[in-house]
Amino acid sequence: xxxxxxxxxxxxxxxxxxxxxxxxxxxxxxxxxxxxxxxxxxxxxxxxxxxxxxxxxxxxxxxxxxxxxxxxxxxxxxxxxxxxxxxxxxxxxxxxxxxxxxxxxxxxxxxxxxxxxxxxxxxxxxxxxxxxxxxxxxxxxxxxxxxxxxxxxxxxxxxxxxxxxxxxxxxxxxxxxxxxxxxxxxxxxxxxxxxxxxxxxxxxxxxxxxxxxxxxxxxxxxxxxxxxxxxxxxxxxxxxxxxxxxxxxxxxxxxxxxxxxxxxxxxxxxxxxxxxxxxxxxxxxxxxxxxxxxxxxxxxxxxxxxxxxxxxxxxxxxxxxxxxxxxxxxxxxxxxxxxxxxxxxxxxxxxxxxxxxxxxxxxxxxxxxxxxxxxxxxxxxxxxxxxxxxxxxxxxxxxxxxxxxxxxxxxxxxxxxxxxxxxxxxxxxxxxxxxxxxxxxxxxxxxxxxxxxxxxxxxxxxxxxxxxxxxxxxxxxxxxxxxxxxxxxxxxxxxxxxxxxxxxxxxxxxxxxxxxxxxxxxxxxxxxxxxxxxxxxxxxxxxxxxxxxxxxxxxxxxxxxxxxxxxxxxxxxxxxxxxxxxxxxxxxxxxxxxxxxxxxxxxxxxxxxxxxxxxxxxxxxxxxxxxxxxxxxxxxxxxxxxxxxxxxxxxxxxxxxxxxxxxxxxxxxxxxxxxxxxxxxxxxxxxxxxxxxxxxxxxxxxxxxxxxxxxxxxxxxxxxxxxxxxxxxxxxxxxxxxxxxxxxxxxxxxxxxxxxxxxxxxxxxxxxxxxxxxxxxxxxxxxxxxxxxxxxxxxxxxxxxxxxxxxxxxxxxxxxxxxxxxxxxxxxxxxxxxxxxxxxxxxxxxxxxxxxxxxxxxxxx
Ligand SMILES: Nc1ncnc2c1ncn2[C@@H]1O[C@H](COP(=O)(O)OP(=O)(O)OP(=O)(O)O)[C@@H](O)[C@H]1O
Ligand SMILES: [Mg+2]
Numbered sequence: 005x006x007x008x009x010x011x012x013x014x015x016x017x018x019x020x021x022x023x024x025x026x027x028x029x030x031x032x033x034x035x036x037x038x039x040x041x042x043x044x045x046x047x048x049x050x051x052x053x054x055x056x057x058x059x060x061x062x063x064x065x066x067x068x069x070x071x072x073x074x075x076x077x078x079x080x081x082x083x084x085x086x087x088x089x090x091x092x093x094x095x096x097x098x099x100x101x102x103x104x105x106x107x108x109x110x111x112x113x114x115x116x117x118x119x120x121x122x123x124x125x126x127x128x129x130x131x132x133x134x135x136x137x138x139x140x141x142x143x144x145x146x147x148x149x150x151x152x153x154x155x156x157x158x159x160x161x162x163x164x165x166x167x168x169x170x171x172x173x174x175x176x177x178x179x180x181x182x183x184x185x186x187x188x189x190x191x192x193x194x195x196x197x198x199x200x201x202x203x204x205x206x207x208x209x210x211x212x213x214x215x216x217x218x219x220x221x222x223x224x225x226x227x228x229x230x231x232x233x234x235x236x237x238x239x240x241x242x243x244x245x246x247x248x249x250x251x252x253x254x255x256x257x258x259x260x261x262x263x264x265x266x267x268x269x270x271x272x273x274x275x276x277x278x279x280x281x282x283x284x285x286x287x288x289x290x291x292x293x294x295x296x297x298x299x300x301x302x303x304x305x306x307x308x309x310x311x312x313x314x315x316x317x318x319x320x321x322x323x324x325x326x327x328x329x330x331x332x333x334x335x336x337x338x339x340x341x342x343x344x345x346x347x348x349x350x351x352x353x354x355x356x357x358x359x360x361x362x363x364x365x366x367x368x369x370x371x372x373x374x375x376x377x378x379x380x381x382x383x384x385x386x387x388x389x390x391x392x393x394x395x396x397x398x399x400x401x402x403x404x405x406x407x408x409x410x411x412x413x414x415x416x417x418x419x420x421x422x423x424x425x426x427x428x429x430x431x432x433x434x435x436x437x438x439x440x441x442x443x444x445x446x447x448x449x450x451x452x453x454x455x456x457x458x459x460x461x462x463x464x465x466x467x468x469x470x471x472x473x474x475x476x477x478x479x480x481x482x483x484x485x486x487x488x489x490x491x492x493x494x495x496x497x498x499x500x501x502x503x504x505x506x507x508x509x510x511x512x513x514x515x516x517x518x519x520x521x522x523x524x525x526x527x528x529x530x531x532x533x534x535x536x537x538x539x540x541x542x543x544x545x546x547x548x549x550x551x552x553x554x555x556x557x558x559x560x561x562x563x564x565x566x567x568x569x570x571x572x573x574x575x576x577x578x579x580x581x582x583x584x585x586x587x588x589x590x591x592x593x594x595x596x597x598x599x600x601x602x603x604x605x606x607x608x609x610x611x612x613x614x615x616x617x618x619x620x621x622x623x624x625x626x627x628x629x630x631x632x633x634x635x636x637x638x639x640x641x642x643x644x645x646x647x648x649x650x651x652x653x654x655x656x657x658x659x660x661x662x663x664x665x666x667x668x669x670x671x672x673x674x675x676x677x678x679x680x681x682x683x684x685x686x687x688x689x690x691x692x693x694x695x696x697x698x699x700x701x702x703x704x705x706x707x708x709x710x711x712x713x714x715x716x717x718x719x720x721x722x723x724x725x726x727x728x729x730x731x732x733x734x735x736x737x738x739x740x741x742x743x744x745x746x747x748x749x750x751x752x753x754x755x756x757x758x759x760x761x762x763x764x765x766x767x768x769x770x771x772x773x774x775x776x777x778x779x780x781x782x783x784x785x786x787x788x789x790x791x792x793x794x795x796x797x798x799x800x801x802x803x804x805x806x807x808x809x810x811x812x813x814x815x816x817x818x819x820x821x822x823x824x825x826x827x828x829x830x831x832x833x834x835x836x837x838x839x840x841x842x843x844x845x846x847x848x849x850x851x852x853x854x855x856x857x858x859x860x861x862x863x864x865x
Pocket of ligand 2: 339340341600
């Protein structure tokens with residue numbers, strides 16, 4: 005790894021702190037090693053700035069406006085407007101500029117609000133860091149950490165700042181995403197008098213605390229860190245979802261079509277010798293009319309609105325686009341503890357090797373948990389069951405719990421003198437035991453006893469009770485780093501048995517998910533027998549429970565086939581959880597993963613939508629796309645519905661464009677070849693587009709019928725093409741009818757344009773009430789906001805030609821007969837659209853798609 009020599013930041017932060025001793029670092033930072041006062045921390049926050057990546061994605065409104073202004077179409081329009089003004093057409097030019105201003109303003113304000121709302125929500129689940137302030141341990145937002153802070157980092161945390169380790173116990177860090185080092189890196193305090201240069205005492209912001217615990221002095225925060233922005237794990241990524249990418253591709257297709265059309269129209273008009281500026285303006289206006297320029301805004305607003313609604317149902321969305329993925333999810337994989345079962349694990353009993361109740365196993369286990377345990381539910385339960393278990397004990401060494409070995413050990417001095425205590429999954433612990441205890445007696449462990457213990461564990465599991473085994477060994481040597489050779493020849497002390505009852509709500513939530521087309525798989529590290537029992541209680545009749553060992557035997561292909569029929573897994577290692585997620589994805593499933601531990605982080609990363617819970621480990625929260633404030637499957641079922649609503653509303657917008665708007669613009673282009681005059685003036689087309697956009701503002705707030713959220717939804721281009729193939733020609737047919745009628749009525753060019761403007765507005769706007777639902781329009785009432793935005797826009801379009809303002813747009817009120825004819829055409833169009841709707845809307849979304857190219861989301865760790 006190369007470290008830059010120029011590492012020094014604003015506020016005179018520390019250059020190359022890794023070459024300095026602790027004393028020198030403290031000297032330069034102007035602090036001690038006992039934490040800051042609140043006042044000092046506040047002034048440092050002022051000086052060094054918040055601990056976040058500086059390119060905070062928040063864009064101010066001037067930049068948001070500028071970005072839109074610099075888009076090619078806006079630029080052309082603006083220059084066209086200016087040319088008009090210069091060449092004497094002040095009114096036309098003014099209108100163009102006004103319309104441009106209005107639509108950019110509308111877009112900016114709406115999107116800005118949406119982004120802010122989502123940001124506020126995201127902040128509410130910001131990662132926390134533990135610091136010492138005014139002598140007391142505090143949980144603060146990671147952004148508030150300043151150089152000089154004394155940090156406490158524990159397994160499962162994301163390291164909040166570059167820091168120098170002062171004290172460490174069995175602490176390892178995962179730095180793969182930063183340095184590429186794939187294995188856990190051990191961290192310890194610098195040896196006394198060392199002149200630094202020792203990366204073993206450096207913690208990097210954004211790395212993961214994998215095991216143990218450390219106290220460290222923060223030296224660099226924000227971008228002023230060794231890896232700067234690479235530590236983006238803390239920032240919360242916001243990549244596009246597959247759905248958004250599809251939408252973008254769709255937008256591009258339209259843009260290409262538009263470009264082609266514009267060139268053809270322009271060329272044709274030039275050849276027949278029409279005036280250049282007028283033709284250019286007409287072509288550009290057509291392009292504006294065709295461009296789905298509201299697509300990004302509608303997507304963002306719809307998503308943000310979805311996020312707000314989900315927050316009310318206690319789901320905080322970190323990555324907005326994941327709302328779609330949740331709606332598209334076909335399989336939900338979940339951890340067991342805390343989601344299927346209540347998070348409150350309780351000690352049920354403590355039993356000696358012979359099966360008799362005996363407090364010794366729990367006394368040893370609780371002392372181990374107190375002295376060197378983790379933040380997991382099991383250690384928590386042990387500490388609660390015997391609060392003073394560690395009085396009279398002192399810790400000498402520890403090996404923190406490790407998910408691949410499923411055991412953890414401590415070395416301590418207790419009432420009996422030096423002792424090594426090891427606890428963990430019974431199979432693993434028993435394998436390390438050579439002896440067993442009966443009262444004060446220790447004798448070799450017999451095969452029958454092993455069998456009897458296994459049978460006891462199985463029968464307890466049948467009652468839904470989970471066991472861990474406890475073993476020990478007298479320790480006469482001094483303190484050492486515990487290694488595998490120390491953890492042999494142990495004395496089996498007995499079992500601690502825990503009750504972890506299933507959640508009352510789990511069963512109905514799973515049924516609801518199943519009804520919504522989402523199947524559930526349980527991916528647990530627990531004993532398969534316990535998993536099977538819990539699965540049965542929540543209504544998942546898991547006939548077979550595949551164990552981690554069995555999973556390890558299968559090739560990727562075989563696994564992908566096998567898991568189609570297996571719904572529960574036990575004794576999985578962390579990487580097996582992610583392997584199962586990927587195997588499901590390989591068969592086309594859109595996979596969600598719900599988990600809270602360090603052992604769940606890889607699977608959360610691999611899943612299409614990662615769900616974690618409030619209070620989960622930092623890594624799990626950082627890897628997740630959504631955080632559940634209530635760790636409850638019912639909340640996930642709500643979220644799925646919300647995701648599908650969001651999807652359905654965006655689809656309405658896309659369909660709307662594909663039915664009338666697009667068709668109208670095409671007809672206009674065609675008409676311009678046939679007519680001796682422009683079928684609509686450029687300013688009229690722009691106005692048409694603006695009012696159409698306004699009418700759509702209500703879409704994100706519209707309701708969606710139950711049948712619209714019943715199945716998992718993914719973007720389906722074929723379905724959309726089918727829709728356009730039915731609705732597009734229909735629109736063109738009625739345009740031709742309008743055209744013919746106006747021609748037949750010998751309308752003046754002005755009246756012709758006005759009438760066509762009105763017809764075009766009415767069909768474009770009103771068709772939403774036909775296509776927004778598969779039901780009859782009157783059977784499925786539209787949302788108030790949509791009715792309001794549509795009606796206001798329509799009203800404006802119908803009144804304007806008759807108002808004093810109409811003349812400046814080149815409108816001329818058409819005679820009553822023309823109006824009546826136009827009205828009849830609009831009604832006929834809507835009725836026909838309603839009749840053809842069942843063909844157009846048939847299977848617009850597919851339940852599943854094969855994903856050969858899926859490779860997770862880019863840029864995520
Ligand atoms: N702190 C601990 N001390 C001793 N044993 C532990 C500890 N934590 C976990 N284990 C053992 O390791 C196994 C797997 O751990 P854990 O239950 O946390 O995995 P998991 O996949 O998160 O399971 P779950 O699905 O129940 O959440 C446990 O069943 C238990 O036997
Ligand atoms: Mg767990």
